[in-house]
Amino acid sequence: MAEKTWVRMVTAQTPTNIAVIKYWGKRDETLILPVNDSISVTLDPAHLCTTTTVAVSPSFDQDRMWLNGKEISLSGGRYQNCLREIRARACEVEDKEKGIKIAKKDWEKLHLHVASYNNFPTAAGLASSAAGFACLVFALAKLMNAKEDNSELSAIARQGSGSACRSLFGGFVKWIMGKAEDGSDSLAVQLVDEKHWDELVIIIAVVSSRQKETSSTTGMRDSVETSLLLQHRAKEVVPKRIKQMEEAIKNRDFGSFAQLTCADSNQFHAVCLDTSPPIFYMNDTSHRIISCVEKWNCSAGTPQVAYTFDAGPNAVLIAHNRKAATQLMQKLLFCFPPSSDADLNSYVIGDNSILKDAGIEDIKDVEALPPPPEIKDAQRCKGDVSYFICTKPGRGPAFLSDESQALLHPETGLPK
Numbered sequence: 001m002a003e004k005t006w007v008r009m010v011t012a013q014t015p016t017n018i019a020v021i022k023y024w025g026k027r028d029e030t031l032i033l034p035v036n037d038s039i040s041v042t043l044d045p046a047h048l049c050t051t052t053t054v055a056v057s058p059s060f061d062q063d064r065m066w067l068n069g070k071e072i073s074l075s076g077g078r079y080q081n082c083l084r085e086i087r088a089r090a091c092e093v094e095d096k097e098k099g100i101k102i103a104k105k106d107w108e109k110l111h112l113h114v115a116s117y118n119n120f121p122t123a124a125g126l127a128s129s130a131a132g133f134a135c136l137v138f139a140l141a142k143l144m145n146a147k148e149d150n151s152e153l154s155a156i157a158r159q160g161s162g163s164a165c166r167s168l169f170g171g172f173v174k175w176i177m178g179k180a181e182d183g184s185d186s187l188a189v190q191l192v193d194e195k196h197w198d199e200l201v202i203i204i205a206v207v208s209s210r211q212k213e214t215s216s217t218t219g220m221r222d223s224v225e226t227s228l229l230l231q232h233r234a235k236e237v238v239p240k241r242i243k244q245m246e247e248a249i250k251n252r253d254f255g256s257f258a259q260l261t262c263a264d265s266n267q268f269h270a271v272c273l274d275t276s277p278p279i280f281y282m283n284d285t286s287h288r289i290i291s292c293v294e295k296w297n298c299s300a301g302t303p304q305v306a307y308t309f310d311a312g313p314n315a316v317l318i319a320h321n322r323k324a325a326t327q328l329m330q331k332l333l334f335c336f337p338p339s340s341d342a343d344l345n346s347y348v349i350g351d352n353s354i355l356k357d358a359g360i361e362d363i364k365d366v367e368a369l370p371p372p373p374e375i376k377d378a379q380r381c382k383g384d385v386s387y388f389i390c391t392k393p394g395r396g397p398a399f400l401s402d403e404s405q406a407l408l409h410p411e412t413g414l415p416k
């Protein structure tokens with residue numbers, strides 16, 4: 001090994017994803033092996049993503065990690081499993097310019113520094129663990145010159161958080177549950193890339209950005225132990241739905257896509273209710289959003305928007321196209337206007353150019369919106385939604401080569 005002065009770094013950016021056929025329940029808790037396949041759509045990293053810098057240096061005396069600027073422990077089993085698996089695949093690295101040579105066997109002794117930043121709330125039901133673990137594994141694989149492809153890396157990210165395996169790809173992604181006891185065939189594959197169905201528009205209603213009461217991990221463990229509906233779902237319902245969903249995505253059949261997405265979200269929450277003690281992830285605002293979309297889809301004759309909810313009250317709304325998204329925004333802003341002192345540009349974030357299409361420039365335009373005709377006696381619930389994020393299906397992980405975007409200092413390897 002060269003002198004004890006160098007620091008080698010890699011920075012990557014990884015998207016989050018939202019399942020349209022849900023993963024809920026493990027058959028192996030340690031390896032994180034699911035009881036059914038799942039399918040997700042990757043969200044545009046321009047609006048929701050994790051940035052992670054990983055560094056190695058002979059001067060580091062222990063593995064350390066900083067999440068959103070605060071040091072956290074890496075001693076947890078999930079971090080340890082990911083680090084062990086990726087270290088086992090590390091290869092020789094040589095950078096003649098910097099005088100760095102790391103032999104394969106050196107990786108066992110060398111320590112790592114990791115700094116990660118989520119550009120959205122952590123542990124608030126917006127899948128920070130998915131983007132986070134995918135980014136960690138993706139960046140480490142590059143740092144360590146591992147030769148595995150993204151599907152193989154997904155099987156490592158899976159051991160950090162199940163849903164993380166689906167964040168190794170853009171577009172629509174399937175997590176194949178696999179059969180092997182060692183989990184080697186439980187990995188993600190890309191169904192289609194983000195260009196395949198690029199007219200879809202996604203609006204997330206952040207109903208609460210507080211940390212949730214029952215984590216996904218605990219919730220699904222309780223469901224596996226107590227819910228009969230979960231067993232029926234995994235065995236009888238999901239396998240058929242996966243096939244139908246793959247067809248709907250391949251054919252860009254929005255009617256079928258929306259019907260399957262909504263039904264699967266509702267069944268996942270029914271499993272939560274069927275769990276003992278029951279788990280309530282959605283709240284009154286979530287239910288009002290469902291009702292608003294259902295009434296509109298019904299009156300339009302064909303589905304305009306699909307809704308899906310993860311382990312929290314936030315709604316992820318997938319609109320057929322820009323026109324449907326514009327109408328959706330008008331309906332949502334009528335039903336859930338911002339509190340009077342709010343600034344519209346911080347109430348609707350992400351790609352908020354949709355506001356312009358909707359003819360909304362300021363709060364006065366929101367106040368003047370007509371009630372959605374399909375909702376009888378539509379109520380206005382000010383302040384029930386914290387904010388909206390407008391986004392779309394997006395690409396998979398990418399490296400950031402510009403050192404100024406690194407989260408660690410290139411000389412000290414400590415957070416900037």
Ligand SMILES: Nc1ncnc2c1ncn2[C@@H]1O[C@H](COP(=O)(O)OP(=O)(O)OP(=O)(O)O)[C@@H](O)[C@H]1O
Nearest residue numbers: 050116122123124125126127128129130132133311
């Ligand atoms: N950028 C990151 N890098 C590594 N680990 C992360 C990162 N962000 C979050 N995590 C891990 O994920 C945990 C949060 O996961 P949790 O499942 O509770 O919330 P979530 O993923 O935001 O919500 P959900 O999975 O329900 O959508 C954090 O405590 C941390 O351990």
Ligand SMILES: C[C@@](O)(CCOP(=O)(O)OP(=O)(O)O)CC(=O)O
Nearest residue numbers: 019022023161162163216217310311
């Ligand atoms: C409701 C879900 O979002 C559950 C996600 O669960 P996690 O992947 O967060 O759970 P662990 O594997 O225990 O880390 C549905 C989904 O993403 O498929």
